[in-house]
Structures are given as structure tokens and as C-alpha cells.
Amino acid sequence: MLSKEEYGEISRMCKTLIQMVNDGEVKLEKALSCLNEAINSKRAVEVFPVTVDYNRSLAEMIELGEYDWKHVEIIEKNFPVKGKGKSDINLVLVYFNKSIDSDDVFYELDEMELRPATLPELLSFGVKYPEKQGEFPIAALGSHWNISVENSYVVYLDKIVSKRCLKMNYLSGDWMKHYRFLAAPKQTPLLAT
Secondary structure (H helix, E strand, O other): OOOHHHHHHHHHHHHHHHHHHHHHOOOHHHHHHHHHHHHHOOOOOEEEEEEOOOOOOHHHHHHHHHOOOEEOOOOOOOOOOOOOOEEEEEEEEEOOOOOOEEEHHHHHHHHEEEEEHHHHHHHHHHHHHHHHHHOOOOOEEEEEOOOOOEEEEEEEEEEEEEEEEEEEEEEEOOEEEOEEEEEEOOOOOOOOO
């Protein structure tokens, strides 16, 4: 659903395109194509409240998610859980409706006053909303495992056939159009204290 500002922007674009078609500056097909691209390029966001329990180990967080499969390198040594206590947070699921690289995800989230979600946040999301990863893969770029100077991995939720999976991908990689990105408001602390 479009926000009030997005609706106003598209409405202004429609008026401009209609005028350009009427003035013969652009063909109707091109105007419709431009409008369709503008509408479909809009980001979509959904908000999901969760509680992150930093008193749990990473293994306990993963076990609570009841995943059918997880990458063997998603362990505490590679993705340490820091902090203590519990934190209530409204996580934001962002859809960019285009293939995108990680640098652009960071930039776009920053523009939206969001930060990438951490692995404990992703795992808490997976526990509370397990059906979501059946709809699309969900990545959290806020925690990464540096295996070398050039290579870092991040974790994402996915589903293969009927199996819920906890997978990894290169942080420097590109993300296909169907991926969603979990984020949190910037003012939300990274760790519970």
C-alpha cells in the first residue's frame, strides 16, 4: 500500500505524463511504461513486533526456531551473541522489488532511518513468524562472519520445498528481487543492556 507521500508523488507524475502525452512530447505507451515502473519500484515495508532474549545462547535461539536444516557454520564462535536481558523491538521487513547488492541495501535502509537486523533479531523473528520464510527468503545483514579480508557471510531464512532453512550468503553478494531484508529503527540499540 502506498503512503500519502508516495500517492502524491505518483499523482503528480500522472498529471505530468498526461500533459506530455497531450503535448505530443511522449507517446502514451512510453508514459504508461514510466508510470508502471515508478509504481513497481516502490519499497514495501511491514512491521513485526518481537522480543529478543539475549540471555539465550545462539544454539538455544536456533533450537527454538525448529529449523529443518541449518548451515554448519552458523555457530556461536562465528556469530557471537552479545548483550543480556530481553529487548522488545519492532522489526521491519523491507522489500525493494528489485535485485540489489548489499551496499545498496545498507544505503536504502539508512535513508529509511533503519539499520540491518542482527542474527539474534532474525532468529527471534523466525520463532514468532515461521510462516514468513515460506513466502520469501529473509536476510539480516547486521551480523556477519568475517572469514577473510575479502569475504564475510550473513545469515538468512529460507524454505526449500517444506523444509525451513537457516542459510548463509556472501555479504558482498547480490540479492535477487524476491529477497526481503529485516531491519530495525536506527534508534533501537544493537544490544539489550
